[in-house]
Amino acid sequence: MPLGAFLLAPRFPGQTDRDALDRACAALDAAERAGLDEAWIAEHHFMPYGVCPDAAAFAAYALGRTRRIAVGTAVSVLSTTHPVALAERALLLDNVSGGRFHLGVGRGGPWVDLEVFGTGLERYRSGFPDALDLLLRALTGPTVTGSARFPFREVPVVPAPASLPRPPVAVAATSKDTVALAAARGLPLLLGMHVDDDDKLAMVAHYRAAGGPADAPHVSAVVAHVADSRAEAVAQVMDTAPGWLCAGLAAHVPVDGGRGPSRDPYAYARLLCDLHPVGDLDYCAARLSRSGIGRVIAMVEATGDPGHTQRTVAALGVLRRSGVLPPAASDLGKLA
Template identity: 80%
Template structure:
């Protein structure tokens, strides 16, 4: 099992953007220190749901501060970026980090971002397959030329990939069509924390049925929060997360006249507590292990900022590190007792 942290840098009510980013950066340092395998950085625009508007830039800083851990984007939004520009940044980080950079890409949403960055709704609704194919060609090199949607003359790819045939790429999927697209390219899935194990298993099964490799290492995003007991952990999340979700969901502004997200923040926070490892150490360890077995996704990306409290975040990262060590060499009962 590969265990990592998933960092949104969410701005909770009363916090500054800098506080949210500092908390996420401290979590990167802690993840390296306690032995997690990887960290994943989210990207959002114009909203407090996440204060990081460029996951690759954050990843560059994280890679520069660490020496061992892999750092990925979850995700870099391909609908608002030029595929070749994103490929160049990925190749640069691949070279500078010695192969520790992982690129996660996704379609994003029908938000005002498409208007601001000039890519438009058609790019979101119809352009993702072409953009992904061009991204992969550009990351592979040694040259790349354009398409009908992205017309340009042939150019050399610089720098060449340090990781062959290209740096690792994963695809965020919420629909059957995107699962099939990832399977055609042989790329693993990034599965969101808004769905449970049964839905994730269905997507993994559909991926395999669509010709995707059986040994693909899919990534399952979960919300993780460790406290002294299940009741205490849920109470802490429910006291803080609804305010963040209320402000964050409300800030998703559609690019057209469609309605925005309509989730009830309290109900959504409770759903996340019900679906994911929110509890004491033993409860969380059991939920993570069972979820990996049920879904077939053996890479876990745990969102550790569920309350916005830096101390809570670091405590959960430390517990995940202990769980990661337990996967390789089970710790003594006394060690588990200290972490609970």
């Protein structure tokens, strides 16, 4: 099972944006050292939930900072950017990284971002399929022509893709409609950390029923936090995550003046602890081995503490080397 890190760069209470970004960069370095397969970077605007506003820009830095690990975006939001501009950035990173870049895209949310960037609520509500198709055409080349929603004359695709026929693309999906859309285009799913393994497997089953390839390399995002015991790990997450979630959820401002997310931050933090590998190493190994999804990326910043993040990344490295089986006692000692 390929294992990777999922970097949100969340700003916890009492931290600065630089603190969050420094922690994410250190986690990236640790993932490379630990032998993890991938690092995927989130994108958010105007909020402490995650302080990286451009996942592709961070990915460019990450690819230059590392030599081996694959780097992806989870996700680049298609509703607030032009698909051809995003394709050009992806093709550039595909070329200069030797094929280590993976592009994850999503619809995003009905937030004030749509107002700021001038794309509007209608683009969010109905424009995702057209934007995705234009992105795929631009990623494949050798030329690309616009559409009714994105009208422009035929232009050459430069640089041409280094990974043929194009760089890898995955689609974030939270609804059956988006699952079917990805299946029709043969694109793997990016499945979020707010749902459990059974719900994710049900989405994969729907994907296959909608005609998606059986061997699609779907990606499952989880929360991972390793401590000496399950109780200690949960206590550490519950001590800090609700404060981050309270500020982060409140910062989601709807573009149409409606209500934002209504989740209780304490209940949500506890849900994440119960759904995911939050515990001692054996507990995390058992949870990961039951995933059923071929690739797992773990959000490793669940407490906002750089030391906790480093230990969790090191633990994931142990699990990666052991095939997500209980590791040897000699490996356990290295995590102290």
